[in-house]
Amino acid sequence: MSKHFKNPVVRWIDHRLPVFSYLDHEANEYPTPKNLNYWWNFGSLAGFMLITMIATGIFLAMQYTPHVSMAFNSVERIMRDVNFGWLLRYLHMNGASMFFIVVYIHIFRGLYFGSYKAPRELLWQLGVLILLLMMATAFMGYVLPWGQMSFWGATVITNLFSAIPLVGDKIVTLLWGGFAVDNPTLNRFFALHYLMPFVILAVVMLHIIALHRFGSNNPIGIDTKGKQDTIPFHPYYTTKDIFGLGIFLIFYAFWVFYAPNALGDPDNYIPANPLSTPEHIVPEWYFLPFYAILRSIPDKLMGVIAMGASIAILFVLPWLDRSPVRSGTFRPVFKWFFWMLVFDCAILMFVGKNPPDWFWQPFAMHVTPAEEVVAAAGVADADALWPITFAGGTLGIKILLLGQLATLYYFAYFIVVLPLLSIFETPKRLPLSISEPVLKGGGKAAVAHAHSKPMEKA
């Protein structure tokens, strides 16, 4: 069972508590497909970000005061008076954005290479659960500095629950601990914001246990057929992951040191005022696509349901895409729809950022307020405008309509496109093994040789 380690102390411990065997098994021996590309770096980057958020968060919590009359000032004190407080806060604040960037890329990687398909359905679903927990954590963290956006973001989002028939208002009062977002709300959000990352950590462990059951998927999406297709995780992928981390840290550091507030809303540097709502309430960028879906449906309850469904649908994705071919590389039609989905999410972000009754004028490269379009069109009021106009001599599309079209495509991708493609698409011929494409063909002999080295070692 337990392996023989050279170090006698390690051996003594491992005999009683086999943690070293476990780590050796998971990291060192763990056979990994030898063809993973850089899209496979983002899982370890997400893990790195989780640890970074927990580390910076714990040190911020030592200085932060969760009370409505002191929270804002305690964050300002962190920024001005606490040694390196500015660094801790900027790392944490921008860290949330970095975490979401990394996780979104990680998810799209899975969508393209079919990583959600059998036998990795549970692995995928645990990932979606992590996304949900992250969203809850980031939402509650954003409330803590108690600025205007903190307060009004919390108000609008908690009010979504009031859409639930019959018990909605009771639930909202329960969440608030009062009749509005107030001190009890801030207090419990802090307690939960501290707790949730550790829940995420636990789910991440389950995610990794599920991953190691069948191993990583790979860019060509076919199962490894034996030792010739794999290399040990360490040192090959540990090295590659650390290299990727270095690149990523440059990117992260750029935001922290050169544009620390670029990703946030300046209104959050105004202390919360329960009696006055800011002009435009906009969520953080990572929530924009979901916010756009929420607003696309004019009905309050249906809007909330659509927003929930946009994530819930990811849970059932493995059963919507019935195509036996995992990797998009071998699916000539799927590929197009996939990249359209990526583009669609970018549009949803754009829509979420802008007021729904404004007009996007793609040729003028401008988003124009409704009043200006009304004036240009010479009509009585905004109701008399068509959602597509040529007012002012240029094509204008109402943000609301754009959001509705983008929402439609988002759901159609999962409910219509993938099931139909599973039936009608003819995939390209799959290679027989991961090694086949590299080993065959005389011109590639040198490459094949380089790749076969680890195989000889194994």
Place this chain on the structure above:
Amino acid sequence: MADQAHAVPKDGHSGGTRREFLYLMTAAAGAYGVASVAWPFISSMNPSQDVLALSSIEVDISSIQPGEGITVKWRGKPLFIRRRTPEEIKAAESVNIAQLRDPQTDKDRVQKPEWLVLIGVCTHLGCVPQGEKSSEPRGEYGGYYCPCHGSQYDTSGRIRKGPAPLNLAVPPYTFTGDTTVKVG
């Protein structure tokens, strides 16, 4: 033992053995126990006694000019008290309520026509509508305009346009004098 538990009793009834009954009762008692322990935890999240105790205030309204309003805090929420002009009262009273999304007459929403007392929370997603001061946008119906998603309310605080489903709520209040009102 296991065999016995699953054997069909001789009297011909399927299931319903003494053991199954005991399982069921044990599970029910366990569930009841868990629920009664969970209750205090959940209940602790609801508004506490001190929050509930802060629930009534008295406001001096003598300085409010016709056509203007003031905003005060009540139960952590903005409370609107607006002194309506005769035109605003007339506009509110002359509406055909059959056309309204949340039909209510103006009479049902005010005690004295001159004074409109409302909870200043948009019934869509909880933003504070603008329009208490005459310098703020009041929307097409001269009442309130919510900046968040564009809901518009009339001079009685009734929803006329936009995504909000209901009229602005009227809190319980009484006039304790000619120039004071007690809310809550």
